[in-house]
Amino acid sequence: MYAKSGDAVTAMAVFNRIELRNVSSWNAVITLHMQRGEVEEALAQFEEMKQRDVISWNSMIAGYSQRGFDARALILFSEMLEESSLKTDKYTLSSVLSACGNLQELEAGKQVHAYIIRAEFDTSGPAGNALVYMYSKCGGVGMAKKVLEVCGTSTLNVIAFTALLNGYIKLGDIDPARQIFDSLHERDVVAWTAMIVGYAQNGGNNDATELFRSMLEEGLMPNSYTLAAMLRVSSNLASLNHGKQIHATADKLGEVLSVSVSNSLISMYARAGNISCARKSFGLIQRRRDSVSWTSMITGLAQHGHGEEALELFEEKLSLDIKPDHITYVGVLSACTHMGLVEKGRSYFRKMRDVHGIEPTSSHCACMIDLYGRAGLLREAHDFIRSMSIEPDVVAWGSLLASCRVHKNLEVAAMAAERILSIEPDHSGAYSGLANVYSACGKWEEAAKIRRSMKERNVKKEQGISWLQIKSQVHIFGADDALHPQRDAIDLRLGKIWVEIKKMGFVPDTASVLHYLDDELKEQLLKHHSEKLAIAFGLLKTPENSTLTIMKNLRVCNDCHSAIKYISKLAGREIVVRDATHFHHFKDGSCSCRDYW
DNA sequence: ATAGGGTTAG
Numbered sequence: 001m002y003a004k005s006g007d008a009v010t011a012m013a014v015f016n017r018i019e020l021r022n023v024s025s026w027n028a029v030i031t032l033h034m035q036r037g038e039v040e041e042a043l044a045q046f047e048e049m050k051q052r053d054v055i056s057w058n059s060m061i062a063g064y065s066q067r068g069f070d071a072r073a074l075i076l077f078s079e080m081l082e083e084s085s086l087k088t089d090k091y092t093l094s095s096v097l098s099a100c101g102n103l104q105e106l107e108a109g110k111q112v113h114a115y116i117i118r119a120e121f122d123t124s125g126p127a128g129n130a131l132v133y134m135y136s137k138c139g140g141v142g143m144a145k146k147v148l149e150v151c152g153t154s155t156l157n158v159i160a161f162t163a164l165l166n167g168y169i170k171l172g173d174i175d176p177a178r179q180i181f182d183s184l185h186e187r188d189v190v191a192w193t194a195m196i197v198g199y200a201q202n203g204g205n206n207d208a209t210e211l212f213r214s215m216l217e218e219g220l221m222p223n224s225y226t227l228a229a230m231l232r233v234s235s236n237l238a239s240l241n242h243g244k245q246i247h248a249t250a251d252k253l254g255e256v257l258s259v260s261v262s263n264s265l266i267s268m269y270a271r272a273g274n275i276s277c278a279r280k281s282f283g284l285i286q287r288r289r290d291s292v293s294w295t296s297m298i299t300g301l302a303q304h305g306h307g308e309e310a311l312e313l314f315e316e317k318l319s320l321d322i323k324p325d326h327i328t329y330v331g332v333l334s335a336c337t338h339m340g341l342v343e344k345g346r347s348y349f350r351k352m353r354d355v356h357g358i359e360p361t362s363s364h365c366a367c368m369i370d371l372y373g374r375a376g377l378l379r380e381a382h383d384f385i386r387s388m389s390i391e392p393d394v395v396a397w398g399s400l401l402a403s404c405r406v407h408k409n410l411e412v413a414a415m416a417a418e419r420i421l422s423i424e425p426d427h428s429g430a431y432s433g434l435a436n437v438y439s440a441c442g443k444w445e446e447a448a449k450i451r452r453s454m455k456e457r458n459v460k461k462e463q464g465i466s467w468l469q470i471k472s473q474v475h476i477f478g479a480d481d482a483l484h485p486q487r488d489a490i491d492l493r494l495g496k497i498w499v500e501i502k503k504m505g506f507v508p509d510t511a512s513v514l515h516y517l518d519d520e521l522k523e524q525l526l527k528h529h530s531e532k533l534a535i536a537f538g539l540l541k542t543p544e545n546s547t548l549t550i551m552k553n554l555r556v557c558n559d560c561h562s563a564i565k566y567i568s569k570l571a572g573r574e575i576v577v578r579d580a581t582h583f584h585h586f587k588d589g590s591c592s593c594r595d596y597w
Numbered sequence: 598a599t600a601g602g603g604t605t606a607g
Contacts, residue, residue, distance in 0.1 A: 058599040162602040228604040
């Protein structure tokens with residue numbers, strides 16, 4: 001009675017006073033321990049029992065699987081099979097199947113399936129649901145559908161359907177997932193959330209947002225999972241407005257202090273350009289911070305050029321004995337890269353493996369190559385890539401290629417480009433990267449040749465675009481965008497700015513133009529880079545003194561970087577530019593990256 | 598007295 005009514009303490013107290021315990025009360029106690037996550041205590045009771053029935057075993061196996069000890073669940077199951085006096089039932093098998101699903105053990109799952117068929121178990125109900133779950137989790141969506149045909153959709157519950165829906169999402173097949181979602185009669189929060197996550201992961205940001213709205217309309221309460229997923233959508237869009245709305249919703253529902261929501265808020269604010277709000281969210285969870293909270297904050301700070309603070313935070317994390325993982329180290333290494341801290345970066349790279357036992361991944365290696373390359377140590381970068389313990393990938397060679405442009409090294413550049421193309425023949429970055437090195441070296445002919453062969457092979461270059469959000473409207477600009485309806489006003493403003501900043505000492509960096517043209521034409525091209533258009537437009541349309549935030553898909557060029565510094569001073573405005581990798585905060589004539597990026 | 602789905606980081 002006490003166990004059922006949730007009063008675990010009283011239930012245990014009573015249990016301990018019983019001298020002649022029967023199997024049922026033992027079983028109840030095992031379940032109680034499992035519910036409270038006390039796995040070892042449950043096992044101790046289980047081992048102490050002299051007589052164990054099927055339910056005792058089932059409770060242990062189910063409890064293990066529920067608490068994430070799936071491997072232990074399977075081991076216990078095999079021990080159970082050795083006790084010939086016992087017969088497994090549908091509950092045993094469904095727990096075992098879900099453990100197989102969680103462990104992605106397709107083979108073991110198939111064996112259980114075979115057993116179910118041989119023993120002629122009823123697959124309507126728990127066993128059918130569990131089979132669909134197992135196959136969906138193991139990437140066997142086809143088999144899951146077959147099982148579904150046999151056992152019938154009417155007996156399948158929302159849980160199995162959600163697993164199937166997720167199976168499709170994992171394969172990137174969003175449409176069949178949506179079909180399942182639409183066919184569900186009773187959709188609960190979990191099913192809604194799964195679908196929203198599916199969209200958020202596959203670039204369907206608008207679909208996710210729409211779904212979220214209909215969910216609210218139907219009167220369903222989002223929980224911390226849903227909110228975290230929606231904050232991820234805000235991050236994808238890098239939209240502060242969108243993110244603030246979700247934040248407000250979370251506030252209303254009393255979920256802002258849930259760790260997963262806070263973590264998502266930290267990364268959303270960082271990615272949407274507001275690092276101080278990110279700090280606030282991090283501050284609000286103080287002692288409940290988990291490893292992800294720290295990593296999110298460290299990475300956010302590194303992206304915003306606050307490298308020292310990022311490293312201080314990392315040391316604080318270590319001193320609190322919170323283990324860093326491979327993603328934490330990506331943040332740490334990139335913090336070093338963007339401050340040019342070569343020695344520090346090198347020692348952290350060593351520490352990662354020697355102290356924390358984390359094997360370097362391609363991301364870590366790319367960071368190291370970047371670290372050396374940007375600091376002008378092309379030789380070290382090259383040596384590093386040759387000594388890598390894993391096969392260098394496109395990103396690694398890309399980092400090397402990028403540093404060749406700064407250091408005008410044609411030989412290494414050609415080799416790096418070749419390696420990239422041997423891995424990914426249509427990699428546009430390899431072509432443009434190499435062409436850029438040729439241009440930077442003044443070899444216009446060669447550069448043009450590469451651009452031509454790019455065209456012949458129909459390799460599409462990624463177009464640079466910049467965008468900004470004003471109220472709820474997103475304005476997108478391409479380079480030299482003649483199509484914008486307010487183009488004349490933008491041009492006029494840009495013309496004035498150009499004259500003024502030149503008076504202040506700005507010199508257009510014609511070397512940033514990688515085509516063979518005379519200087520005046522080059523200057524025209526530079527003047528109409530997408531981020532400059534976006535900034536001119538932003539200055540026209542937003543209130544004075546407000547911070548202007550611009551997003552860009554590629555990296556900012558040297559000329560724009562220099563021009564924006566002057567513009568921030570001229571207009572007395574803080575300008576934030578998020579490029580492909582980082583945030584630049586321009587204020588009063590200087591940039592937070594200290595011109596190192 | 599027994600099963601079960603979905604989050605967050607680069």
